[in-house]
Each structure stands twice: as structure tokens, then as C-alpha cells.
Amino acid sequence: MSSIEFRKDLFADERDDTLKEIGKPTIRQDILGHVTGRSPYFDDHLFEGLLHMRCVRSPHHHARIRSIDTSAADRMPGVRRVIRPEDVPNNLNTLLALINFGKDDEALLQGKKVAYVGEPIVAIIAETERQARDAAAVVRVDYEVLPHVLDVEEALEPNAPVVSETYPNNTFDYHELYDHQKLRFGDVEKGFAEADHIVEGRYQMSPIEQAPTETCGAIAAPETNDRFVCYTSTQALFFSLGTTAKLLDMPSSQLHFIGGTVGGGFGGKVDSLHEPLAVLGSKLTGAPVKYIFDRAEEMQVGAPRGAERWYIKDGVMNDGRIVARQFTGFFDCGAYTRLSSYAIIKGTGHLPGPYSIPNVASNVYCVYTNRTPATAMRGFGITGVDFSIECHMDKVAEAVGMNPIELRILNAYRDGDMKAHRRLAKNTALIECCQVAASKADWAISAQAAAQTSLQGGGGERAAIPETVTDQAGKIGERRRNKIPTAPGEGASAKGRVAAGTSVAPIIAVPPQRDDMIIDPARTGHRKSAAEQSPAVPSVHSAPIAPPRYTPPTPPTQAPMAPPPAAPVAQPQQQAAAVQPAAAEPYKPTEPFQKGIKRPGVSRFISGTRRR
Amino acid sequence: MALHKGRGFACINYPIGMNLGGDPSQALVHSTPDGKFMVSLSAIDLGQGMKSVTRQIAAETLGVPVADVYVDTADSDTGPHDMGSFASRGTHRVGNAVIRAAAEARAAMMEAAADELEVNPADLDTDGEGNIHVKGAPGRSITVADTAIAAQFKQGKTLSGRGIFLIPTSDVDADTGEMTPVSCFAHAAVVVDLEVDDETGEVTVSQVNSAYEVGRALNPKMVEQQLIGGAWMGISHALYETTEPYYPDRSHGPDDYNSYLMPGAGDVVPHNIAVLERPAEDAPFGGKGPGEMCANPLLPAVANAIYNAVGVRCDMLPITPEKVLRGIQANGGAQPKGTF
Numbered sequence: 001m002s003s004i005e006f007r008k009d010l011f012a013d014e015r016d017d018t019l020k021e022i023g024k025p026t027i028r029q030d031i032l033g034h035v036t037g038r039s040p041y042f043d044d045h046l047f048e049g050l051l052h053m054r055c056v057r058s059p060h061h062h063a064r065i066r067s068i069d070t071s072a073a074d075r076m077p078g079v080r081r082v083i084r085p086e087d088v089p090n091n092l093n094t095l096l097a098l099i100n101f102g103k104d105d106e107a108l109l110q111g112k113k114v115a116y117v118g119e120p121i122v123a124i125i126a127e128t129e130r131q132a133r134d135a136a137a138v139v140r141v142d143y144e145v146l147p148h149v150l151d152v153e154e155a156l157e158p159n160a161p162v163v164s165e166t167y168p169n170n171t172f173d174y175h176e177l178y179d180h181q182k183l184r185f186g187d188v189e190k191g192f193a194e195a196d197h198i199v200e201g202r203y204q205m206s207p208i209e210q211a212p213t214e215t216c217g218a219i220a221a222p223e224t225n226d227r228f229v230c231y232t233s234t235q236a237l238f239f240s241l242g243t244t245a246k247l248l249d250m251p252s253s254q255l256h257f258i259g260g261t262v263g264g265g266f267g268g269k270v271d272s273l274h275e276p277l278a279v280l281g282s283k284l285t286g287a288p289v290k291y292i293f294d295r296a297e298e299m300q301v302g303a304p305r306g307a308e309r310w311y312i313k314d315g316v317m318n319d320g321r322i323v324a325r326q327f328t329g330f331f332d333c334g335a336y337t338r339l340s341s342y343a344i345i346k347g348t349g350h351l352p353g354p355y356s357i358p359n360v361a362s363n364v365y366c367v368y369t370n371r372t373p374a375t376a377m378r379g380f381g382i383t384g385v386d387f388s389i390e391c392h393m394d395k396v397a398e399a400v401g402m403n404p405i406e407l408r409i410l411n412a413y414r415d416g417d418m419k420a421h422r423r424l425a426k427n428t429a430l431i432e433c434c435q436v437a438a439s440k441a442d443w444a445i446s447a448q449a450a451a452q453t454s455l456q457g458g459g460g461e462r463a464a465i466p467e468t469v470t471d472q473a474g475k476i477g478e479r480r481r482n483k484i485p486t487a488p489g490e491g492a493s494a495k496g497r498v499a500a501g502t503s504v505a506p507i508i509a510v511p512p513q514r515d516d517m518i519i520d521p522a523r524t525g526h527r528k529s530a531a532e533q534s535p536a537v538p539s540v541h542s543a544p545i546a547p548p549r550y551t552p553p554t555p556p557t558q559a560p561m562a563p564p565p566a567a568p569v570a571q572p573q574q575q576a577a578a579v580q581p582a583a584a585e586p587y588k589p590t591e592p593f594q595k596g597i598k599r600p601g602v603s604r605f606i607s608g609t610r611r612r
Numbered sequence: 613m614a615l616h617k618g619r620g621f622a623c624i625n626y627p628i629g630m631n632l633g634g635d636p637s638q639a640l641v642h643s644t645p646d647g648k649f650m651v652s653l654s655a656i657d658l659g660q661g662m663k664s665v666t667r668q669i670a671a672e673t674l675g676v677p678v679a680d681v682y683v684d685t686a687d688s689d690t691g692p693h694d695m696g697s698f699a700s701r702g703t704h705r706v707g708n709a710v711i712r713a714a715a716e717a718r719a720a721m722m723e724a725a726a727d728e729l730e731v732n733p734a735d736l737d738t739d740g741e742g743n744i745h746v747k748g749a750p751g752r753s754i755t756v757a758d759t760a761i762a763a764q765f766k767q768g769k770t771l772s773g774r775g776i777f778l779i780p781t782s783d784v785d786a787d788t789g790e791m792t793p794v795s796c797f798a799h800a801a802v803v804v805d806l807e808v809d810d811e812t813g814e815v816t817v818s819q820v821n822s823a824y825e826v827g828r829a830l831n832p833k834m835v836e837q838q839l840i841g842g843a844w845m846g847i848s849h850a851l852y853e854t855t856e857p858y859y860p861d862r863s864h865g866p867d868d869y870n871s872y873l874m875p876g877a878g879d880v881v882p883h884n885i886a887v888l889e890r891p892a893e894d895a896p897f898g899g900k901g902p903g904e905m906c907a908n909p910l911l912p913a914v915a916n917a918i919y920n921a922v923g924v925r926c927d928m929l930p931i932t933p934e935k936v937l938r939g940i941q942a943n944g945g946a947q948p949k950g951t952f
Contacts, residue, residue, distance in 0.1 A: 002885070003883075003885065004884075015828065028664060150862060185788070205928075207855045210855075211874060234696075235658060259686040260656065265658040300865050346793060353625070378929055382624075391925075408623050421789055422790040426796075427797065433623055438801075440886055441803035441821035443621070443803055470787045508779065509894055512712050518715060519711050
């Protein structure tokens with residue numbers, strides 16, 4: 001049997017546990033529908049005359065399309081429309097175009113060159129799914145098969161086949177400058193030179209399926225007012241709506257998207273592959289159209305969590321302190337970008353894991369290969385590197401002969417520590433988690449490790465940003481001309497230095513538009529009032545530790561580090577504090593109260609009904 | 613042959629939200645004529661409990677019972693914009709937007725009640741049970757329902773609110789990687805106990821002990837469900853699942869649940885959880901969102917436990933019996949590494 005306990009004793013002085021609805025095991029408002037099988041999913045909207053869509057897919061990893069012959073399919077029984085690549089109004093997109101990140105690289109239907117097995121080429125709309133499948137089987141596509149590449153490091157070789165013509169170096173372009181995302185903090189080479197041990201490892205994760213019970217899909221139907229309604233399994237309603245509007249070159253006001261109850265997502269329902277094709281099919285036929293993956297498509301054509309490969313090199317002292325850590329990471333994003341480029345930035349911001357390490361460097365590559373494009377999945381950008389880091393921590397523990405939990409506690413980040421992405425750690429609790437898990441499992445740790453806390457011992461020197469060694473190796477296209485190493489700093493013709501203390505102001509939330517939108521700070525569940533928190537030190541306890549040195553001792557030396565525009569510097573809590581009303585005296589009525597009291601028996605219900 | 617017991621540890625932190633593209637969410641709150649509140653969103657409930665958590669957040673902020681709040685979501689004609697349910701952003705971003713919308717609606721509600729009670733709105737408080745009373749004088753009160761009736765039919769005021777939460781885009785430095793990627797971190801540590809069969813290479817997880825720090829358990833039952841399910845998913849990822857068993861070769865890919873292995877509901881291992889709550893300052897009531905992070909520490913903990921049991925380092929996922937057995941054979945037999 002499983003069990004759960006809530007350790008209210010820990011961090012009790014930071015919480016107000018007298019909230020009325022928060023913290024209660026309130027039953028889900030939709031649970032009765034779920035357990036009685038009555039919650040409507042997108043696939044329950046069965047329109048009269050619903051048509052069905054199936055796609056003709058590439059059987060090759062990589063091939064140029066010479067011609068597409070759909071004449072036999074046109075004549076098949078029940079076929080209402082064959083959609084060819086040229087029927088898609090704006091047939092090139094990248095998912096993150098919505099936030100202006102990356103170049104359009106993927107067609108909704110591919111007419112020129114397929115880059116993975118399963119890539120859609122033609123969509124058939126027929127009266128039944130069977131008829132659509134039969135018609136798809138008679139579409140003749142003439143391919144010129146091309147050499148393909150499936151391994152991330154082979155894809156970086158100078159003579160590797162080019163997967164995507166948008167990214168001819170087989171890597172995503174970062175900052176229009178490098179073929180990877182860099183992270184540099186301190187000087188790892190100096191750290192390795194000082195270390196007593198060097199511990200290296202290579203870690204590999206294969207693609208996995210999000211495995212939702214309900215496969216991805218959408219049903220679109222014309223409405224009477226020149227609009228289209230689309231019932232969808234999407235995880236991101238406006239993401240799918242915006243993507244559809246762009247690919248179909250239609251105003252978003254013509255689209256009415258309805259989602260809601262989803263039969264499992266886990267990240268696999270963000271890609272918005274179905275909504276545009278369903279709406280396009282509905283537009284071209286004037287009828288409701290359903291497009292849904294079958295299970296085989298969900299597993300092999302639907303984007304998986306992509307594979308990752310990580311190399312980690314640590315410099316470790318005899319006492320277990322990790323003084324340098326270096327990563328070289330490869331995300332196998334498949335044939336098109338989808339969201340992998342973004343996950344790499346998220347992953348880079350996560351390094352070196354929840355530890356305070358004075359010298360950190362990483363190069364992470366978003367690599368195109370001839371496989372199903374990867375996308376998000378629970379833990380996106382983090383799961384693979386956490387697997388690598390934590391397996392590596394055990395190797396380090398073995399190398400120095402330490403209890404693995406004590407090693408983690410020794411190196412754990414604490415409140416006020418500077419992280420490798422140049423922001424202070426706050427609100428940390430790794431040490432406490434280690435201690436509680438060890439105690440639950442009866443895994444003995446030393447008295448010293450058991451006495452540590454996230455609240456103390458951080459900050460001070462640990463808040464400093466060290467002088468940092470940089471390099472300009474791995475410019476876009478450089479690797480295509482010559483084979484150069486992939487690890488940080490290797491192959492660089494020259495090293496640069498960024499002065500100690502260099503950083504820009506952190507980005508914080510935009511404050512509420514109006515004072516009325518600010519919740520009374522006394523009702524937020526935080527025990528420490530906002531006023532008690534000092535301006536630049538987030539959540540650091542009043543323990544006897546030196547406050548983090550946040551102000552850079554030298555002005556920033558790098559042009560790219562200019563502060564982002566209009567970044568407010570104040571903490572959001574201080575915004576709240578500014579309008580916190582002074583504690584009011586209890587109200588004392590001057591005359592007996594007369595009106596507005598609760599009237600038992602009087603109906604409160606006058607005219608309204610819930611909308612649904 | 614023999615069964616070898618092993619135990620492994622791993623700990624992680626997990627970034628909540630992601631603001632490298634700007635990451636807004638909006639919410640609208642309005643009262644019905646009889647003093648119930650509708651929350652309009654376009655956030656998606658994937659089964660993780662989006663609708664329930666935002667409902668509790670709205671009720672807490674408004675100061676009304678949760679039964680008087682209903683969440684309507686995922687219709688692009690009625691729900692205001694939201695980026696989506698991913699990157700552990702739902703509770704944090706949407707929750708904060710709901711707080712702002714509900715706070716504005718509460719302010720309107722308190723003004724309307726103050727008009728009825730002929731007092732200053734600042735002197736009023738809610739009891740969380742559907743009444744608004746004068747602070748220090750609980751007898752002098754008006755119900756939320758009567759307040760809504762008066763506001764709509766007598767005063768001509770709406771009890772409604774709008775909310776948006778946005779952390780603007782963070783630039784990422786090309787040379788150093790400097791950025792403000794996220795707003796807060798959840799934490800976890802797990803100990804996995806398992807057995808390895810040195811004849812077949814098969815791994816059987818027997819027990820998980822864990823500590824998860826989630827900021828605040830906004831709904832403890834849903835936290836429990838997330839953690840038990842998520843840990844199961846992590847074990848499944850570690851030992852069973854892949855769409856490409858011979859990666860990077862693409863052959864032998866599974867195309868249904870007969871060939872794509874996952875443990876069944878009966879294979880959920882006993883899991884003893886401790887939940888820690890250290891509220892994050894910018895999170896709704898401190899809650900960080902436990903959903904994504906809870907699977908992650910299981911993967912390395914399983915790998916570390918297998919090494920502890922038989923001395924085989926499994927650095928490639930998934931850790932199939934074939935890989936374990938080949939490792940044992942390469943070492944000339946199982947090499948247990950002792951007990952912790």
C-alpha cells in the first residue's frame with residue numbers, strides 16, 4: 001500500500017495554513033462525468049454527415065518527391081476530396097512562430113522532400129474511414145530515395161546528408177550566431193586542473209511515447225456565419241488556433257476552437273497537426289471533417305519525447321565537493337524543429353542541476369535527423385539531463401567513497417547561491433527533501449548531513465558571479481566545413497573573458513493593471529509579510545549568513561547583455577505591499593444594524609441560469 | 613541464479629513555468645445574479661485538475677465557498693487567451709491570473725456590500741461561507757447572494773474581474789547563457805528499492821520512498837494522485853518504454869500496446885510519500901505544480917539501484933532485461949555493491 005504524509009512541521013514559519021479552500025481535498029467538479037463515462041471528448045461531437053480524413057505517408061526516411069499521382073484516389077468510392085500540398089494556403093510553419101522563435105521549416109503536407117518515415121504528403125477525405133484508407137493506398141508517389149542520417153553525432157559530420165533545407169547544417173541556429181546554446185560560468189578548465197578526481201560519463205535516452213488513452217485529433221465543421229468550429233484534443237487552445245490561422249491564411253476570428261476534456265496529454269497534444277487539416281478539409285468540402293491518429297500513427301508518426309545524449313565531465317575534490325562540471329548535450333529533434341529548440345534553452349537554464357558548482361560550462365545542440373520530429377513530454381528538456389546528472393552523482397560518490405545522499409547534501413544549492421544562469425537561488429528545499437527521503441527509507445546519513453538546511457550556508461561568496469571564460473567556437477556553418485569538437489571550449493581559436501559580477505537585471509512578472517486586482521497580502525498564504533522581505537534578497541532567512549552580493553562590482557562588458565526593455569525591477573510582492581492597507585481598527589457600529597441580513601426562506605435565485 | 617536486492621537514490625529540482633517567449637494567461641470572473649461566480653478561462657484540463665485548482669484559487673480569493681464557483685474553460689469564443697497547459701505553467705500562470713481576476717471581483721463585491729451595509733468597504737471581510745460581515749462584528753453581515761442581487765438589480769453594478777499574469781520574455785545571452793528562465797523550483801528526492809534477477813536480467817521495483825516539495829499542496833488529494841501516477845510513469849520510462857528499441861536504428865518500433873510495454877495499474881509499487889511545502893513568493897498561494905517533476909527522479913534512482921544490486925551501470929534508457937543481463941555477463945556475474 002502506498003501512503004502520503006504532509007510534513008507541515010517543515011517551513012511552517014513561511015506558511016499561513018488557515019486558508020479556507022486552498023489545501024482542502026475538494027473533489028473535481030468534472031469527476032462524476034469522468035467516472036460515469038459522460039464527459040464529452042472531442043470525438044463525441046458526431047456531426048451528421050461527418051467525413052473522415054486519412055493521410056498518405058512517406059515510407060522512406062529521406063526522399064525527394066518527383067511526382068504525386070492522385071487520379072486513382074479521386075475515383076475511389078466515397079472519396080469527397082483529395083488535398084494536395086499545393087492546396088494548403090500557407091504551407092510552411094514552425095510551431096514557435098507564435099512567439100517569434102525559429103524559422104518556418106515544416107509543411108502541413110509535404111510536396112517536395114520527405115524527411116522522415118510517416119511524413120504526410122496527401123490527405124484523403126471520404127465518407128467512411130475505410131474508404132479514406134483504401135483511397136490513400138492507391139495514391140502513387142514517385143520518390144528519389146536520398147541518403148539519410150539517424151544519429152545525432154553523425155548528423156554533425158561535415159558530409160552528413162542535409163535533413164532540412166531550412167537548417168542546412170543539421171542544427172538549429174541559436175542567436176543567429178552559434179549552432180548550439182552555450183552556458184559559461186567560471187572556468188571549468190581551471191576547476192578540472194584543481195580537482196582530485198575527474199569523473200566522466202555518457203548517457204542516452206531513447207524516444208518514448210506520451211501514450212495518451214485518447215489519440216490526437218480534431219473535428220471541424222462549417223458554421224453558418226463563415227466561421228469554422230473545431231473540437232480538438234489540444235493541450236493549448238490558442239496555440240492550435242493561431243497555428244491553424246497561419247497555415248490556412250485566414251483571420252483567427254473565423255475560427256471557433258473548443259477543447260476542454262482531454263484523454264491524456266503529457267505533452268503530446270501541443271503540435272497542432274490535426275486542427276489545420278480538419279479545418280482545411282471542412283473548408284474545401286463544406287462538410288464536417290474528422291482527422292484523428294490511429295494508435296500506430298500515435299506511436300510512430302505522432303511526435304515522441306525525443307532522444308537525448310549527454311556527456312558529463314566533473315572535477316571533484318577528495319571531500320566530495322564538485323568544483324567543475326561540463327556538459328555536452330544533443331537533442332535529437334527529428335526532421336523538424338517543433339519545440340525542441342525551446343526545450344534546449346529550458347534545459348540549459350537548468351544546468352548543472354540543483355547543485356552549487358563554481359565552474360560550469362555546457363554546449364547543447366538541437367540536431368536534425370531523419371526521424372519523427374520530437375516534441376514535448378512531461379519533464380520536457382529536463383528529464384533526460386536529470387537522469388544523466390543523478391546517475392553521474394552516484395559515480396562521483398563512488399569515486400570519492402561517499403554516501404550518495406551525503407554527497408548531494410554537500411553540493412546542494414541553498415538560498416542565496418548564484419546559479420550558473422546568473423540568477424540567485426531562492427525558495428530552495430533540496431536538502432530537506434534528501435533528509436526526509438533518507439529518513440523514510442531508513443537510509444542512514446551522518447549527523448552533519450542531517451543538520452544542514454537550505455536556509456543557511458548559502459549566499460556570501462557563493463552568491464558571487466565568477467570571472468568567466470568564453471569562446472566563439474561553433475559558429476553557424478563552421479561544422480559543415482570542418483570537423484570540430486563539440487565539447488565546450490574545444491576547438492576555439494581564442495578564449496575571451498567576461499568580468500566577475502557581470503549580469504543584467506532579472507525579469508519579473510508584470511504587476512497587476514489595477515490596484516483592485518491585487519489580493520490582500522494577508523490572504524496569500526505567505527506567513528512572512530511582503531514588507532519583511534528585503535528588496536534584492538529573495539526569501540533569504542534571517543540566519544547569520546552574508547547577504548548575497550548582487551550588485552556587479554564592474555559594469556557589464558558584453559554588448560549582448562544589455563538589459564531587456566522595460567523590465568521592472570521591483571519584486572511583485574512589493575507592488576502588493578505598496579497598496580496594502582494599514583491594519584484597520586475593528587469596526588464599531590454607532591447604531592443597531594437594520595438591513596441586509598440573511599433572510600432564511602427567501603429565494604436567492606431570481607433569473608439567471610448557468611450557461612451549461 | 614539469484615535475486616539481488618538493490619536501492620538507489622536521486623534528487624532533483626524542477627523549473628515551474630517558462631518565460632523565454634513571454635508567457636501570458638488571462639482569466640475572467642463574474643457573478644451570476646444570485647451570487648455564484650463563473651471563472652472563464654481557455655486553459656485546458658488534461659486530467660491534471662486545472663479546473664479544480666483554479667476553482668479553489670478563485671473561491672479562496674473571492675472569499676466564498678468553493679461550491680459557489682464554477683470554472684468554464686476551453687472555448688475560444690468565451691475564454692480569454694492562455695498559452696496552454698505545458699511546462700508546468702498551468703497552476704502558476706493561470707492561478708495567478710485567476711487571483712487577479714477574483715481579487716477585482718471581490719473588490720466590487722465588497723463595495724456593493726458596503727453600500728448595502730452603509731459602511732466603508734475596507735471594514736468588511738468574508739467568512740468563506742457565503743457571508744460578508746463587518747470586521748469585529750460578525751453579526752452585522754449580508755450574504756454574498758444578497759450582495760449580488762443588490763448590485764445587479766438595485767445598484768446597477770457588475771461583480772466581475774479581469775486578470776492577466778505575464779512574465780515578459782527573457783533574453784538569453786549567446787555566449788554565457790545568462791537568462792531568467794523560470795519563476796520558481798519544485799524539489800524531490802526518492803529512494804527506490806528493487807530486485808534484479810541475475811538469470812533473466814529482469815528488474816522488479818518493490819518500494820519507493822519519496823519526499824516532494826511542491827510549494828503548497830493546493831489540493832492534497834490531487835497532489836497525491838499526481839505523485840503516485842507520476843512516479844509510476846517514471847519507473848515505466850526507466851524500465852520499459854521506447855518507440856525505438858534499437859535507437860538510433862528505427863526498426864522494430866511498436867505500434868500498439870501489445871508491443872509498447874507499460875506496467876499496468878496492478879504494477880503500481882507501494883510508494884510512501886512525504887509532501888513538503890515551502891511557498892514560492894510569486895506562485896498562487898505558494899503552489900508550484902507537482903505534475904511534471906514527479907516522474908523525473910525515478911529514472912536515475914532505478915538505474916542507481918540496479919548498480920547497487922548487481923554492479924551494472926545502466927546509462928541508456930530504457931533499462932531492458934537484455935541490457936542488464938549483458939552487463940552482468942560482461943562483468944563475469946552479478947557484483948552486489950553492498951547495502952545502504
